Amino acid sequence: MKKKIGTSVFLCIMLLVLYLPIVILAVYSFTDATNIGAIRGFSMHNYVTLFTTPELLEMIGGTLILALGSAVLATFLGTIGAIGSFYSKKKVNAAISTINQIPVINADVVTGFSICILLVVVLGVSKDTFVPLVIGHVTLCAPFVYLSVMPKIRQMDSSLYEAALDLGAxxxxxxxQVVIPQIVPGIISGFGLAVTLSLDDYFITTYTKPATFNTISTYVVNATKGSQTTIKTALWALSTIIFAVVILFVAIVNFRTVKKEEAQDV
Amino acid sequence: MKFSRKTLGIPYSVFLILFVVLPLVVLFFYAFTNGQGQFTFANLTGFFTDPNAIGTLIYSFAIAAVTTIVCLLLAYPTAYLLAMSSLKSKSVIVMIFVMPMWINFSLRITAMKEILTFLEGNLSMYPFLNSVIGMTYDFLPFMILPIYTTISRLDGALREAAMDLGADERSTFLTVTLPLSVPGIISGVSMVFLPAMTNYVVLDMMNNSTYIMGSLIGSYFAAYNWHAGSMIALILLGLICLFTLLSGSGEEDNQRGGALL
Structure with a gap:
């Protein structure tokens, strides 16, 4: 019994360590304080600033469009890549899988810098076309889609495809109609991964983005260097909203899995 | 051309060659040439004879090593207790531990920075400590997840066997569970150590102006010095390859970004 309490206490402390900074920031986002520690009254002005400053709205919108766009491209490429690779000769499959590991293991700084050198310095593609940025993000994300789709293809009964052909498909x-529906769970989790990776990326974006474009990551990093407190505290509101969205998302996913498990138990 | 499943591999192969392999070839070329396009070792020798650059390398190792150790010391007990516990809806609790991964890192670091500013008054007093705290806060879930996965997949019968054969709990842990969880530790260490050597934004945000390896690339990028920057990138790439070979991992390293779903 004693041990059980010890376990719970330790896990609770760890959760506190992980969440306390975000929660404190969330509390202060509803005040007009400019620093943690100052006690001030309730205020929504950070949220008003967040939703009325064009610069901030553009940055948030740009981040979301970039993440969804590159995730769609990466999911398409990674999925057909995994299918094609799996049914190719062993050597080809091994070669694709090995190259696929490079962006996964490599530091994002190196990936971003090398793509910038090739596209911008050598080939002279303008960063303002967004081409280097999108290619950079797809290069970051597609290998993870490949990795989440591959196990599903391995688990699939390959005679189904041949049966479909024999039956005239x-x-x-x-x-x-036969292969894709069976690997949908892998495609969905690959897409989810791609979105999160793109949203969280800083380095590849920095090395390939147009000068006037910012994602949340690059914007926040620059904003923390500056001394503009209205923008700084408006970002606390953004942090709180993202925190709420993540909680909501996790709650929905868990609710669904618990329901599924219950359905299976019956 | 007749359509077959193999054909589907072509677009992705072309993509990988163009945007993964070719950039590295170009990187290699730039690292060994100068501004006039002539072959040179100057970038390489320049790095290894520059005391500042060597200092940067050592500082990166120090930050990465301390961050990794702190992460491991916090993550291992967490992962172990989670895997061993008989809590109801364990998957939900594990997800709560991993959830911070999905909140943008720059916002999480901002939160930690505000807390540290409140506690310390002035961030520039403890730059090394603050950088380690920031990185630990950023990378901790990436250490918890692989260790948890490895421990929770261990065959419980092994521990029971050890207990039946007279081992007490402590020696069961030291001789059975800990050695068997090494793959998870290695995977977690590689998820933390390498980013900690290169992720210079965390230092920037914590007002730590000392360079780590990643900052060198950032400064050469800002100065349009592609040749010296390529050499640093190449050295980092070499270190990454070395580390990957030593740890024997690489496959199934799909846990970045929280492949929990």
Missing amino acids: TPFGALT
């Missing part, structure tokens, strides 16, 4: 039809 075209190869394309067999692919879209």
Whole structure:
């Protein structure tokens, strides 16, 4: 019994360590204080600033569009790449899987810098076209999609595809109607991963973005260097909103899995 | 051309060659040439004879090593207790531990920075400590997750066997659970150590002006010095390869970004 209490206490302390800074920031985002520690009255002005400053709205919108756009591209490429690679010769499959590991293991600083050198310095592509930025993000995300789709293809019964062909399906039809539906869970988790990676990226964005474009990461890093307190505290509101969205998302996912488990138990 | 499943691999292969392999080839070329396009070792020898650069390398190792150790000391007991506990809806609790991963890192570091500013008054008093705290706060979930996964997959019968054969709890842990959880530790260490050597934004945000390896690339990028920057990137790449080979991991390293779903 004593041990059980000890376990709970330790885990609670760890949770406190992980969440206390975010929670304190969330509390202060509802005041007009400019520093933690100063006790001030309730105020919504950080949220008003966040939703009425064009610069902030543009930055948030840009981040979301970039994340969704590159995640869609990365999911498409990574998925067909995994299918194609799995059914290729062993050597080809091994080669693709090995190269696929490079961006996964590599430091983002190196990935971003090397893409910038190739596209911007050598080929002279303008950063203002957003091409280097999107390619950078897809390069970061697609390998993770490949890795989450691959196990699902391995688990799949490959005779199903052949059965579909024998029954008169075209190869394309067999692919879209038989293969893809079976690997959907892998595609979805790959897409989710791609979105989170793109949203959280700082280095690849810094090395490939147009000078006037910012994502949340690059914007926040620059803002913390400056001394503009209205922007600084408006970002506390942004942090609080993202925190709330993540909690909501986790709650929905858990609610669904618990329901599924209950359904299976019956 | 007749459509087959193999054909699907072509676009992705082309993509990988163009945007993963080719950039590294160009990086290699730039690292060994100068502004006039002539072959040179100057960038390499320049790095290893510059006392500042060597100092940066040592400082990076120090920050990365301390961050990794602190993360490990906090993450191992957490992962162990979570895996061993008989809590109801354990997956939900694990998810709560990993959830910070999905909040933008720059906002999390901002939160930690505000707390530290409140506690210390002036961040510049303890730059090393603050950087380690910031990185630990950023990377901790990446250490918890792989260790938790490894321990929770261990066969419980092994521990029971050890207990039946007379081992007490402490020696069961030291001789059975701990050695078997080493793969998770290695995976976690590589998820923390390498980013800690290169993630210079955390230092920037904590007002620590000392350089780590990543900051060198950042400063050469800002100065349009592609050749020296490429050499640093290449040295980092070498270190990463070395580390990956030593740890024997690489496969199934799919836990960045929280592959928990």
